Amino acid sequence: MEQNKKTMPEIAKRANLSIATVSRYFNNPELVAKKSKDKIQKVIEELNYSKNRYAKVLSTGTTDLIGVIIPNMAYDFYDNVLQEILSYADACHLQCIVFSSNSDAEKEKKYIQELASYQVKGIINLSNTLDSSLLQTLHPNVVGIERECTHIKGVYSDNYRGGQLQASLLHRNNCEKFFYCTTHFNNVRTASKRLEAFQSYCEENSLDYEILAYHFTKEYELDTKILLEIFNTVTASSNKKCGIAFSNDNHGVMFLNILFRHQLNIPEQCEIIGFDDSTISRQAVISLSTIKQDKRELAIKAIDLLLQPNETNKHCMIDVQLLERESTS
């Protein structure tokens, strides 16, 4: 990388000026004489120094970098949103430093410090590990996507509406017994709105429902075992037509595979609806009905919020959309 080591002393030497003058050129150009300015400009052009962002950073204090933290890449949802963030960031002439944290709190704190040291414009955080009250102390410009955002900027889908749409579709399609399958969570999560809405809908319509909250692991084999347990619960419960809503598409598709292998008729005996509209929902053996989260819009609004001047608690909710596919009638 020797050829990139174009420091102020090198410019000073080539321009036959003092380092102080060169430093002043970057930091207080109004104090530099026209003649010296021209000399420095010429050397910079020769050295292609204008392509070196760091001099610009030192003189202006700003970069074109943003940070992105995702909790994992096991769920397609995060891959899909990351893709959209990279795409829109590029359109905005921003570059992304990306971290995948495995939901590890200590790592996330370290990543935020590292991002701060790169003087990123801001950080988009998709992980729900650190409380927003802590996040706001770690960096002045954090935008959450689909996570708890009480003390930071945030973009999220209309999860409550999503949960309602899931329940009302299964109800409309004459299911008799209703299940909601979700990850067991201890902290505030946007996904809890989905469950809340599903539950309210069932209560209001006096439906026979059950909540299945499990500790999913993101390990395919282990999670398949959990879903087999759920399959046994669901099929043992009665001969009624079941409607099962999942809080993400990955679990919905895994469950669909189990039903197929046990030769249940879908959607005649059992209807399934996922959440996210992630890639896998279209790639399943039969396409999975789902609630579309608009990943592009989430990414665009997150970057827009990041770029706009800080205001406290600036939040944005994105519409969701019911996609009826083969796993429901």
Add this chain to the structure above:
Amino acid sequence: MEQNKKTMPEIAKRANLSIATVSRYFNNPELVAKKSKDKIQKVIEELNYSKNRYAKVLSTGTTDLIGVIIPNMAYDFYDNVLQEILSYADACHLQCIVFSSNSDAEKEKKYIQELASYQVKGIINLSNTLDSSLLQTLHPNVVGIERECTHIKGVYSDNYRGGQLQASLLHRNNCEKFFYCTTHFNNVRTASKRLEAFQSYCEENSLDYEILAYHFTKEYELDTKILLEIFNTVTASSNKKCGIAFSNDNHGVMFLNILFRHQLNIPEQCEIIGFDDSTISRQAVISLSTIKQDKRELAIKAIDLLLQPNETNKHCMIDVQLLERESTS
């Protein structure tokens, strides 16, 4: 970001020294008197200036950044490798600026320029769009993964061995008619080794085989149509037991879905094997036999090559492994 604008003049002011002295401290510390050094050190600590990487960059010409270019996130393989790169980079105290290029040559050139302006230690490129002869002129330290690497450093799977393993498994399992389904490609690609090996194996063993090379689009609906065509070709051809090898798992799983929907018995009537061992191969309705590319090892070796001093044509080949699952007998 005003609080991050901690430039050399600010240090000079606080330390009551000239800017030239401060600049010398960063660039030629041996020329700075002990007393001045101590003063500057103290101010730097006060300002937490050591956390500002840019001064370090300007003085040393090196960063802890690496660039990563992936062609798309439509195939799980790229997501999976990216995950491993992020994970190993973190272990090496490196940070990644990530671009997804959509295989667009102009974009990739622009990304490489941007990465150079950030003085990244090197660039890991998973896209096969730009010739390595061009890449070597654009940046002195590019490492390719699973792409043409004649003029740059490169890491790839033993694709020839992979193609052999695909063919010999189908042969061993008593398939009578053999197909190899791949993306039609115009440029040199590592994946062409897979086809070459499959073909050689069939020739050597006088097997009845056919190559199916199509222009896949990465659009799920369009590619499903292509695969339906292939399904018709395969089933129309004879009553013989078919063995079909795919050059990636995504197409293998899509084809598996088509077979399932047409109620063919797998693996009795038809055996399927993919390539990659990407996430989707385990998530299919029945698990897909495949050739495991060791994504972790690809990522580790790529970063190791990137960090080691430049030598021309430094290449590394990673073993592949046959994974027999439910789609073969």
